[in-house]
Amino acid sequence: MQSMNLEWYRIFLYTARSGSLxxxxxxxHITQPSVSYSIKQLEDTLGAKLFDRLSKGVSLTREGQSLxxxxxxxxxxxxxxxxxxQSLQRLTAGELRIGASGPVIRHMLLPSLDRFHAAYPDVRIRLTQGKTAEISGKLQEGSLDLGMVHLPLADPELAVRPLFSIQDCFVVGEAYRKLAQAGRPVAAIRLTKLPLLLLSPGSSTRRFVEGWLQTQGVAAEADIELGSMDMLVEMARRGYGAAFVxxxxxxxxxxxxxxxxxPLAEPIPPRMIGVASRKAxxxxxxxxxFMTMLAEAAISE
Amino acid sequence: MQSMNLEWYRIFLYTARSGSLxxxxxxxHITQPSVSYSIKQLEDTLGAKLFDRLSKGVSLTREGQSLxxxxxxxxxxxxxxxxxxQSLQRLTAGELRIGASGPVIRHMLLPSLDRFHAAYPDVRIRLTQGKTAEISGKLQEGSLDLGMVHLPLADPELAVRPLFSIQDCFVVGEAYRKLAQAGRPVAAIRLTKLPLLLLSPGSSTRRFVEGWLQTQGVAAEADIELGSMDMLVEMARRGYGAAFVxxxxxxxxxxxxxxxxxPLAEPIPPRMIGVASRKAxxxxxxxxxFMTMLAEAAISE
DNA sequence: TGCATGATATAAATCCTCTCTATGGCAACA
DNA sequence: TGTTGCCATAGAGAGGATTTATATCATGCA
Structure with a gap:
């Protein structure tokens, strides 16, 4: 008599509550002898009498009451x-921790997030804004569940699923309107004659545009560097130069x-945005x- | 997959702690496949994946962590x-709730109680003083475990075990010394000529002496009534009369x-003190x- | 008393679940 | 590519829990 079977405790509990085997x-939904047997096993294993057997049911001994x-x-x-x-299973509880860069949040995440929040209002949403590098770091350390990142992402610990294709371009304001509407494509080399409005170094968009210019044999040099695309757009509109957005x-x-x-002589290749998560x-x-919802949104686009 | 086996939880716990099946x-002390099987059962029953199987062990999923x-x-x-x-079993915890009347406590309970307390210092002792009627009431309502009472006790709900035999007598002080040492036994009728010092009405000792006097054809009439035997003795010593003790x-x-x-012409029959407890x-x-100790003490007396 | 009732205990057979052995598959590492 | 260290799976087997049937005991009632 030493191996413990925890089911005995459940039977003990029901017996104590009802005062009757x-x-x-x-x-x-078992038979009375089965209960009798289990209680006996429990008593023998614990070495203590747990119930007094009365003529009209059973009642806990002091030791049994204590237990x-x-x-x-x-x-x-x-x-x-x-x-x-069960709550977590039914998504009536829990949280969704997701990260993305600013523009991605607004244009790709929010529509799906709205649908998700409407469907599962009890799931707490924790949204983190950051560059691709920051996002992937938080994914690895486990402080994010999902991250929307620019592809390609070379990280063996992260699983990536491509979702949206985005197209970059150079835009100008009224000041350079003629250049844009001249009807002739602009060569890369001619871009450098314009003041360039680029995102700050460190962002993957910045790296992307620098890489592209380099493949065109042009050295990129930013005249104005800003942290957010909103600001870039605003400056371009005011005629400060050509913004890469x-x-x-x-x-x-x-x-x-x-x-x-x-219009460019050499087209800018499209980029992919994907959703990443930890492989482990x-x-x-x-x-x-949520990832399913994102995928649905990506397909219907 | 619906019947729950609580043993699975124990296995779940060990697996989660060690991070390895x-x-x-x-x-x-079971085999790895057995653990694997149990975890699977638990996961299926709960309808949730609890562990991620990694190449180097397992780790809790978010749901698993929550559980x-x-x-x-x-x-x-x-x-x-x-x-x-186990503490209660080893008497390194718990309590002993016992009741008795004053004189019984001092002369019959305390010696055993001292031994008990020395042997099991961690058992809390709750001692209640009261008349036999009060004691038996508290026994019935379950607020006492044991009660030392005067026998016979006619209560179908209580189990009684006789322990000690006690002998009552009438004592006098110096003032009545001659009467005590005259060499002639004193008849009951002559007792009433003396001032009688008796315990207050309501005590079983008082009932007993009244009953005995009545069998002797004498009406008892107390000249002095006191609540405690100590006081009776003191008054007798000072010559106030004959005390029944x-x-x-x-x-x-x-x-x-x-x-x-x-010395009495008609001997007072001995009375019995017993220990009572609830039958149920x-x-x-x-x-x-403690009852064993009491019984040992009673035998060796 | 004697009988009916309602409770638990016991006995023996059965069934089922868990455990075991053996083996497969997979990832990491050298 | 072989080795190592994990977990998963398959199949057989044993042992314990469950069931059915019956005993036992206390109680209430005629």
Missing amino acids: TKAAQQL YDYVEQSFAILDAGEKRL TRAFVRRELAGGQLFEL ASLPLAAER | TKAAQQL YDYVEQSFAILDAGEKRL TRAFVRRELAGGQLFEL ASLPLAAER
């Missing part, structure tokens, strides 16, 4: 744990005639579900 | 409960010549043990 058996207080608490906590788990980001301004895209850990259900 | 298996916090607490409480129970209670005074026992509930271990 027979009733406990009914509630547990009962603990067992009841213990099971209450276990039940709470299972409830909590995502086309989708300035769609309204292009349509409204406040900005003009420079499986995704929390909330993140899993 | 293999290590958990070693600690639990773990609860399971750990739950088991800690259960362990505490088992520890507490337990002989063992005045052994020292009789030996020292401060009190004198009246079994005794707590502490009470059980």
